[in-house]
């Protein structure tokens with residue numbers, strides 16, 4: 001712990017025990033927007049591989065993959081990644097190779113995380129892998145497990161998984177209870193590793209990053225460069241303030257956010273957004289994000305349930321919407337949405353487009369214009385139309401999402417930056433929209449520069465696109481003159 005404090009002190013950070021929160025990461029100096037607060041390599045990590053999709057165990061690449069010939073479980077993109085991972089995989093490989101074929105199929109990414117955790121501990125205790133202040137098993141031991149809050153069913157599942165891990169490791173001296181507790185630690189503390197566009201790649205355990213608590217209105221953001229976790233400030237954070245990131249998708253009502261945090265992370269959020277639950281502003285915001293629209297199409301009021309429960313009343317113009325009418329349309333939407341997963345994965349984007357356009361039509365009759373469900377449909381249509389190379393229409397739906405994004409992802413939020421980037425790319429592609437492309441790409445750069453830094457290949461590509469668009473615009477201008 002002293003070593004960790006000393007190492008953090010050098011970065012302007014400290015671990016404090018805050019009332020009601022437990023361990024927290026606190027600043028001992030000022031941090032400014034875009035500044036890296038802390039970065040960490042994972043203690044252990046695994047790609048999200050399934051029976052149908054694989055990626056490299058070192059870098060998550062999906063191309064040129066070759067299976068490790070000895071264990072037949074792990075994939076590599078080439079010898080560089082294989083060599084880098086060999087110290088740990090050598091032991092894992094021996095253990096996996098001993099399993100029969102059927103058993104090997106039950107080795108999920110979560111089971112592998114646990115196997116790797118114990119093997120890494122072993123290698124560090126034997127000094128085969130070096131130990132540092134921010135890279136050691138003691139930090140894993142200090143993570144919260146919330147064992148007392150877990151229900152019986154989950155405990156049984158963890159015990160079964162622990163048995164399998166023990167069987168793979170082949171060391172009967174490791175305590176099953178301890179392995180089960182570590183599964184709970186992983187569930188509460190592990191992070192989903194995403195690419196620069198926030199698409200999930202794998203899972204990693206970052207014991208120092210795990211000290212950082214959650215807020216629905218955070219002052220920092222966690223992004224990944226490969227498997228390196230990087231936390232950046234998204235606003236000015238003064239000395240002696242707590243570093244906070246968001247653990248969840250925040251584009252929901254307060255009640256939905258609180259439910260997710262309770263179920264997934266077993267705590268009740270008391271951030272400045274959450275303590276407003278039940279207050280007028282919060283009720284209004286929830287009714288906009290997850291509620292219905294006014295019967296009068298020109299009215300942008302939000303609706304609340306009438307006290308006699310007959311319908312929903314617009315809080316702006318007083319018109320009532322019939323409960324049955326809303327219920328029927330909602331059922332129709334649900335029926336269409338239930339068909340959706342099948343139609344998008346079946347590989348016919350044309351069918352998916354028709355389906356989602358029908359969903360959009362119904363949602364527009366029921367949902368508030370700033371509704372999250374409607375926003376999700378627009379995202380889906382944008383995605384499908386890009387697949388169909390219908391750029392112009394794809395842009396229309398991408399643009400529709402922007403005002404909702406601005407509302408639900410305030411400030412420097414990576415998702416808002418990425419959505420501006422998508423808009424800018426489409427505008428750039430559709431010749432003749434160069435000025436709009438410059439505007440969108442500039443907005444994307446303004447946000448992503450803060451959340452992603454400027455040094456990654458992803459950001460270099462974005463900056464280059466903006467340069468090209470600017471050059472094109474000034475060339476067009478000089479031709480006109």
Ligand SMILES: [Zn+2]
Pocket residue numbers: 056057058059060061076077078081
């Ligand atoms: Zn690789």
Ligand SMILES: [Zn+2]
Pocket residue numbers: 068069070071072073074089092093
């Ligand atoms: Zn192997």
Ligand SMILES: [Zn+2]
Pocket residue numbers: 215216217257269270271272273274
């Ligand atoms: Zn909150």
Ligand SMILES: [Zn+2]
Pocket residue numbers: 294295296299300301314315316317318319
């Ligand atoms: Zn109204």
